[in-house]
Amino acid sequence: MTASATVDDQLAHYSSLLGPELESYLPRCEPDRYLYRLLALSVGRRGKALRPSICLATCAAFGADPRLCLGPAVALELVHDAFLVHDDIQDGSERRRGHATLHADVGVPLAINAGDALATLSFRPLLDAESRLGSSLTARILREFHHTILTTIEGQAIELGWRKDNVCDLGLDDYLGMVLRKTCCYTTIHPLRVGALVGTRGRADLAALTRFGFFLGAAFQIQDDVLDLTSGPGGYGKDTDGDLYEGKRSVPLVHLLAQCRPVERHALVQFLRLDRWQRTVEAVDWVHALLVAHGSIEFARNVATGISRAATESFDCAFRAVPPTRDLEFLAALVDFVVERSS
């Protein structure tokens, strides 16, 4: 079985575990039209459920019943949806997962509120976890989850701040520091740590898992940067060249800003200073062509591949003593999956 088939297969398995539990945390009551229907809409259009799957897989790989980890897994999916709803408002994105974004559909005020509700609801499965996990482990996981959310918000602040102030002198280290906070912490590091905490009742080597999570998450995000520029319309479910319209400091853009000629850089900085609605198709196409000409997309692909190699090494260290299972195979296969995926 190829890495990709293993991943798809296991993702479907974890999703089938997750689905009913996730459903049970979406209130079906009033106010329906202005709140809970909007949440069901957002969560119902969920993607791969990557974060909960990493959590369930890690728990199972360490030998425990993955259902023990359903609370933390649901919490992750709900807070991910909360982030997406607010991200889309902040970025002015019109499309997500092939549909209109929530604020494009119901307006910014109700969408901000729906995001707040999802973030609040994300705590509930953890408050309920005590009967499965005991009070001490539950309190520990609540603290880790809380720290994870706040770290993600810090990463988001940095990224939004760079765009607001049109910061253009960024290196790969700045990018990785931001992505560690914004993406890795909740996408990979927290799911791995919590899966291990539950799977081993607190005896896992969390430092090694954190390193693996950082490399895996960074490779994932950089591939995301690449996919934004290389997926045709519709294929990726988001706006094409969406990051360029949003002025996102992606690895390709950071590379281009450092590599292009002064006259190009001057025009690029002007482009980045514009508001999203001022960016024309022609200007975006020009930046895209510049990224191709300067090898910036290729550079990002190479960075992702290099980081994925570091992920493989740290995987071996983190899961050294763990016997082979489908769950472990899934976690190993994720490394290739995140840099080879096309959506």
Added chain:
Amino acid sequence: MTASATVDDQLAHYSSLLGPELESYLPRCEPDRYLYRLLALSVGRRGKALRPSICLATCAAFGADPRLCLGPAVALELVHDAFLVHDDIQDGSERRRGHATLHADVGVPLAINAGDALATLSFRPLLDAESRLGSSLTARILREFHHTILTTIEGQAIELGWRKDNVCDLGLDDYLGMVLRKTCCYTTIHPLRVGALVGTRGRADLAALTRFGFFLGAAFQIQDDVLDLTSGPGGYGKDTDGDLYEGKRSVPLVHLLAQCRPVERHALVQFLRLDRWQRTVEAVDWVHALLVAHGSIEFARNVATGISRAATESFDCAFRAVPPTRDLEFLAALVDFVVERSS
């Protein structure tokens, strides 16, 4: 000492207890410019700290050291600030507490993110409360707090939905159902319940406190509706006639819609259909004059007074067996204070 002097005096006392603890929950680290400085700015301009004060006073009135309740009190102030930041974006408000609102200052994306951070941070003092309160009471308070936040978000959804769909056939019962969720739950009911839970280690009559909290909170909100229409510029710290610019379904507006002549109602419904930026000073002045002419502001004052009488009765029931203290006197004086205050 008058009711108002008692309230002011005790508010200052509770604020002095709250201040250092609140400060200790505001991170002083990076990202400073794009996140933590913005939080300090919002929280630093805090108002009366009414919610934490009710919490501390109730705990003390039931005979416990109010400092036991500092965690829940800080949580309330932080989540209140989180609500205000997102409310101001949703309402398009430019002024708050005599200053530019956060989004007017730094833009909507960073302000949404700062609100998310405040909401997240509000859980931290409760996660830390175990050493003071024990694990069982802490878990109980966490669940009450979580329920309170979600209920507030439900109330906000209803109010935003009414404005979005220009719902004009509302009665006082609809208004009170919304205000119970949006205002009372976190402003009065939760502070009273948690103060009592901590103060009595769980033996208080929470149902009686909930009734008192509902009447007190509703009187507070209706007086807020009145103040919005009667405070001169600057006096109230917000935009003058801000609720009219926002199209808020206040008690005076609900009364006016039911009482005015058909031709006036038709024009009023047209006015309410406009976006905020389309509402002119002249049109707002016209609605204001209509409210005066139909006695709608006077009607709201009378409703607030009537509800405050019910609050006094339920206060006597809730605190029947509690010995007289400055803290109890403060809680009793709040009833007159909320309907007599001018800011």
